[in-house]
Each structure stands twice: as structure tokens, then as C-alpha cells.
Amino acid sequence: MSYIHYPVISVMGLFLGAFLVEIFGSKNKKVRFGITLVFVTLATVLTYLLIKPVFFDQEIISYWMGGWKPEAGYAIGIGYEIDGLSLFFGLLIVTTFFLSTIYSWRYMEKDHHLGHYYTLFLMLCGAVLGLVFTGDIFNLFIMIEIMTFAAVALTAFRNNREGALEAGFKYLVIGSLGSSFTLAGVAILYLSCHTLNMAQLAALLSEKGLDGLTGFAFALMIAGMGVKSFIVPFHTPAADAYTTAPTSISMVFSGMVNKAGVYGMIRLVYVVFRAMGLSSVQLLLVLFGTVTMFVGVTMALAQHDFKRLLAFHSISQIGYVLTSIGLGTYFGLFGGLFHAMNHTLFKGLLFLTAGAVLYATGTTDLDRLGGLAKRMPRTTAYFLVGAAAISGIPPFNGFASKWMIYQATYEKAVSTGNIAFAFVTVIALLVSVMTLASFIKVTQAVFFGQCPLALTQTKEVPFSMRLPMAILSLLCLAGGIGYNYVMSYVLSPAVHSVSNAVGYVDAMMGSGYATAHKVTMLQSEPAALSVWNPVMWLLLFVVVLTAVTLVALTSEKRRGPVTTGQEQIPDGKYATFFGGEKSEHSHVAGSDLFWGFKKDWKGYFRVAGNLHSGNVNDYAVWTVAATALITLFVMIFIV
């Protein structure tokens, strides 16, 4: 079987699996998990097998459903088209849902109606994978619809928990607004170009240029994708959804659902609407990206729920990706795609550790946790890797990609002479420090410090939950150290295909079609990024590790404030008092940290807190208003 069938089999397999789980898997947990695992593994393996033709041989796979090839220069069938960009996101997606599936086995064991869970899960996976593989813009909309509704249902899956239904409702309202914008955009495009194939749309739009109507379609679709990727001000349902959804699903949301939105934006801006000047749209994207990363991280600093905090960080990191991609340079594309990949890895890891804490203790409230490092040592280690990676501490992967993003933004600033981009660099660097601050808060509040009495019996999570975390931790480290390899084998093909709109059109519509319709390539620049030297860092690590091991081997005497032999015995006679408080009451909880900072910023936090009112009417108004602003921008500066 030729590899051109792999993408469609992956996607259809996942949908087929969804139905099979619903039919056969409602009673027996092994059957339903088995079915899920088989189809998820199938999709994962088939997608990984595409690496050779697409990444190494630079081939663009085109596939026409039912053999409906273009007739007389018009694409009438539904086509799948997989270039480097699609496969790049496809790989992120399959990795995410494969690990999430393994994690779900034990994590979801206490829940009921798991048949529905796996059905919805497979629908979600199939929809997101289909979204990045499809070459048809209406098909893209269909996939967005399936994705949104599966995501809404999964958000409210634990509907016995407080806020789950509310979160689902918010997601439903805002998500439907986004889908409607997308649908309206698709309809307008069909009206003006009489085709739904993205490759042909790109060619036709290049030929006749952008007018008011297609510009409006672009604005609507960018807004629709913005809702799916949860950029500010469309981020409002994200915080609740990530918090209340089962954690295996939060990981999927952050690892692939919002990546799907990012993919859609890249595809629209760089390929389908190739015709418009990139320099004009880039201001819009950079502006949204910068606001997103700043608002996301400051809101995260104010949170005291582990998962909610991670949700706001997801928003913030997507801001980095968007900013970098919006620059419209090779630097920017490399940095943005790399950060998208790293975000999938480290945020997936962090959500899984949050899930492990929830599984082991039953809460994610930072003010009620503490001192878990001794009870869950492995989870703590994985969490520290994830936290270091997201804060950009060398040598983890987050550092490498953020480094590229800073260089890209400042390069843009000095080469255009526009000081505004310099402030984007400054904000990006500050956001990174604030990210670090907020993960210090989690470290202190959850894993270190004093253990509350209620949590003294906490146990480490089972192996099947630790395995995905271990894999993601290794990938975080590997991505930072083997940065050169990631650059040349994974990112280069993806960036190449973003710039190669001609190839994208020709693969679908027959060679020569693109040049006949005046499709242009993105101007290539030499990728003269500062190169990270992994050998030096490996040597350094050998030195540091040797030193640490030597210290660890030296004999030690363990003493402490409580010397009863057994720790945490609530015996007043031996307890240590801190300023009159017993040790278990004296833990410095998450909300009590960063007092000076919060005091100086109290005006900002008050305004931001009031704006996030939790009222879905307000949020819908934000969404519509932002869409109107985007439309206005497009009408003034692009058309």
C-alpha cells in the first residue's frame, strides 16, 4: 500500500474507532481501551511513516477522495494535501494523543461512562488530525465543528464537578461564534472564487488580488482561528475549559487543539491569502501575539489553581508562537514553529503532572497542597523539567526556541528601524521571567514546603501515568540539546513548505498552475541564526553531573527539627513552631507569594480581574468586538 493513503486512513481510522467504541465498548473497560489504543496507534504509526517522503524527500502528498480529480482547472472533490507544515503539526498531534491515551488508562479509571469519553476523545483526535491534513477549506470547517463539539462535551465530561457545565457552556458559546465566523468566511470565499480547494483558492486569489469581499473573508477566518487557538481576547473560555476538563484532555487541548488554530492561521496567512502583503498583516499578528503573551502570563500570576494557572500559561505561550510567526521572516517562522513544538511537549508534560497531583490528592488548589516532593518524587522531577523548559532555562528546549524568538523580533526591529518591535522583544523577555516566577510559585506551593496533614498518605502515581511524563521529559531535554538536529530535520522542511506556496498549489492542481496564476514564493533569507553548540553543553553536563554525584555520594547525617525517627507524627512534644504556628500550618501557600509585585501592580490586577468577569455575555461581546476590529484593520491596511 502506497504511503499516499496513510493520511486518510489515519483520520478515518480514528472516526471509525469512535463508532466502534460506542458500539462495543460501553460495558467492558478493556475492550473500549483496546479499540482506542489500536486506532490511536495506527494513526500515530502511519503519520510517523510519512516523515520519510515528506520531510526527507521533500514530497507534497496529494490525495483526492474517491478519485475526484480537478476537472477543467476546477477542483470539485475533497482533497487531502500533506506538505511539511501539515506533517509537522500532524506529528505534534499524534504524539499528544498517543501519550494522552496511555495516560487515560489509569487516570480515568474512577470515572463513569467511559465509553462516551473514548468516543469523544477519538472524535477530537480525528477532527484535529483531519484539520491539518485537509486541503479543502470546507472540510477544514467541518473538522473545526467536530473538534469544537467534541471538545465542549469533553470539557463538561466530569459534570459532577463544580463549574464543569459552566465551562462547557462558555466554550460552546464562544466556540460556536468562532465556527460561525469561519463558516461565513468560507461562504464568502466560495462566492467570489467558486472553489473550496485551498490550493486553487491560493492561486485564484493571487491572480485577482484581494478585494473588499475576500478581505472580509480573511478577517472572519483569522478571527475564527483565533477563537480556536485561544488568543486574547478570544481566550476567555480556555481558562475554565482547561481547568474542568479531565487532565488528559487538558493536555490534548493545549497540545493539539490550539495548535490546530495556529496551523490554520499559518496556512491562511502564508498560503491561501498569499496575495496580500505580508508586511501589513504582520502588524496585526504581532500585536495580538504580544498582548496575548502578556495578558496570559499576568493572569497566570494571579491564579491559585494548578490547572487554571497552566491554562493561562498555554494562552501566553501561544502568544509567543503567534508573535514569532507574525514577523513574516525566516527567523520568525523557525522560532514560532519550534516554540509551537516545544509548547506541545512541555505544556503536555506540565498538564500531566497536574493530573498526577489531582489523581493522587484529589485537588489542584495551590493553597491546599504542599510538600508532595517527598511523596511523589518522580512526578516532582518531571514537573521540574517541564517548569525549567517553559521558563526557558538552558539547556531545555524552551530556551532554544525562545532564544530564536528574541533574535527574530529584535532582528525585525533593527532591520526595519521600528522601535515597536524592540519593545516586543522586551515584553517577550519579561514574560519569560514572569513565567519563571509563576512556576516557582507552583513548585513552592505544591511540591516543596510543608505537607498538610491531610496529604501525608499521598502515593506516587502508577507506571502507566508516569510513562508519558517520562517520555515528554526526555523529549524536552533532547530538543534543547539536539537543537541542531531538530532545526535541520524537522523545522527546515516545515518552514520550507510555508514559504513554498507554489509547490503547494502545483501539487494539487497540476504543475504550472501556480505560475500561470501568479503565485509567488516567500522571499528567502539566509537563516543566519546564532547556533547553539550542543557539544559544549554536553561536556558541561558531564562536569556538573560528576560534581553532583560526588556530593550525593558523600556521607550525610540526616537531622531535622523533628527527630522522632518517623516524620510527620503530629506529636506536639516534638513539633517545630514557626512564629507560633505549628509547621503544618506554617506552609507558605501559593497565594501568599510575590507580595511586593502584586502590590505594585494592584491596579492592573484589579482591572484585569474585573474584565474577566466570568459572564459569557461579556465574553461574546469581546469576541465580536475583536472580530470587528480585525475586519476594520484588514479593510484599512490590507485591502
Place this chain on the structure above:
Amino acid sequence: MPDFILTFLKTALHVLIFPGLLFVAIGGLLLAGIDRKVLARMQRRIGPPIVQPFFDFFKLMGKETIIPNAARPAIYKAAPLIGTASLAIMMLFFPLFGHQAAWGSTADLIVILYLMTIPAVAIIVGGSASGSPFAGIGISREMVTMMAYELPLVLVFLAAAKKVGGTSLVFSLDSITAWQQANGCLLFHWAMIPAALALLLVIPAEVGTQPFDVAEAETEICEGPLIEYSGAPLAMYKLNTAMKMFVMTALFTVLFLGGINLGGGVLGWVLGGLLLFAICAVLTILCMTLIHAVTARLKVEHLFKFYWTVVAGLALVSLVLVWFGL
């Protein structure tokens, strides 16, 4: 593979002896001694001998290490070492008066910026791992301090990069030094003087000396993150503080006085090392001892406000001036 072994030996030599661990450790401890001596003279005391920090260090190394029950031993013990390692290798990124940096290929302002955060993170993680509530308050303040000085620091770096690079992207310290060799030290370009002042004010906060020692605040929260530490790990933390003095003042030297050229060869290296130390000693007295002697500790919210308004303002003035070609 003799090539590989040679590279490894050379790197190990750089990391462990010069200009890495040993050089920075000895230089840092001497600077700490000078700081204490001069401070004492300013306060009309006789003060300890200049080598007193060495005595303190070796005494602490010989003491018993006690690990509290609430602590996570591995992280508790490894944290100070990670800080030491990052401080030791930071010097390898600095080009010394016309010589290439030992690790020139990766010498980059962003790498420096992140490496500088690691010692602070080491204190935070170590303190947090000790489980004490005093440490909890201390790490919170350390983090706020870090957020406070990061903004002016970034602005200083960007101003220097713009001044040197013009319309191309230059983040490399080697290029900045080369530019200074050709065009004179950055300190003597008047548009960069506010940035130099800003960096001088960042140094005491980064090192954590009075009045910016809110995180350790002995009289208030009993050295915060270090409260539970004893013996060898405590010695490493004290060493880290001393090394930070050296590395931060050396960073100022490289960034603003990199135009000094002392010729090549072994003599150039030795003279360079001595001159570097002399400049660092002057800077230490100027921006740490002097301020320490005449001020009292700030509150953390005042510290934050000071850095985000006054110091960041200074750096911003430089950035804007440089941006318009001055």
C-alpha cells in the same frame, strides 16, 4: 579520537581553572574580602583581613551538613552546585580585552541573560526544597527582585546591541568587543552612559547586597532561603554570592570597557586578568560597598518600583537615544 579528547581537556581546563571555576572563585572571594574591608573602614571599624572570606568558606566546608526532615535531599544539596556551575561557565562567555571568549561561538547576550537567572533560581529552588516558611518568604522576595532587575537589564542589553549592530542583529559579546576595539569603549559614547548607570544599579540587586538584600534580610527573615542550610551547601551559597560579585562586575567591564587592548600572548592574558580584577574591585567598591555603607534595606515593593521606574527609565533613555543614531 585524540581530537575529541583534546577538546574535552581544553574545555575542562577552561571550565575548572581559567577563566572558569578556580579563577572566578578566587577572584570573587577576594572581592568579597575587599568589600568587607572597605565597608569596615567606611564605618570606622578595622574590619576583617581581606582573605577572611576564604577562611569562612573552608570553615563552613568542614562543618556538618544537616538536612531537615521536610526537605528533599537531592534537590536541597544539588541546587547550590548548579548555581556555582552556571556562574563558573559564565566567565567563559566573556571576551577578555581583545581576546576571543573561550566559548566564542555561543557567546550571546541572551544566553548570558538566562545563565544569570540560574544562580537565583538555584537559591529559590534550594530554599523552597528546604521546606521552611522563612525560606518561602525569602524565595518570594528573591523572585520579585529578579523580576525587578530583569527589565532594566534587558533594556541595557538591547541598547548595547543596537549601538553596535546598527541595522543588523548583533547579540554576540565577541562582536561587541570587536566593535569597541575599533570605535572605543561603549562607556565613552555619551548615549550609553545612562545604560551604564542602570547596569551599575542592577549589579547590587543581582548580587543581593544592601539595600537590595530583601531576599536574605538576616535581621528580618533570618537569611530567608538559606535559613536551613549548613555546612558544605551553605559554603557553596556563600561562594556563589562572592562569584556573582566578580561575574557581574566583569560583565560591566566587557560590555562597557571592552575597548581596552593589552596585546596578545601569555603576557596579554595575565595582564588582562589582573586589569579585569582591578576594574572589578573598583566597581565593587563603587556600586556595592559605597551604597551599602550609606543606605538601609528597602521594602520589596519599593525595590520593585525603583527598578521599574528609575533604573529602567535610565536604560530606556539610552535605548531611545541609540535608536535614533546618537
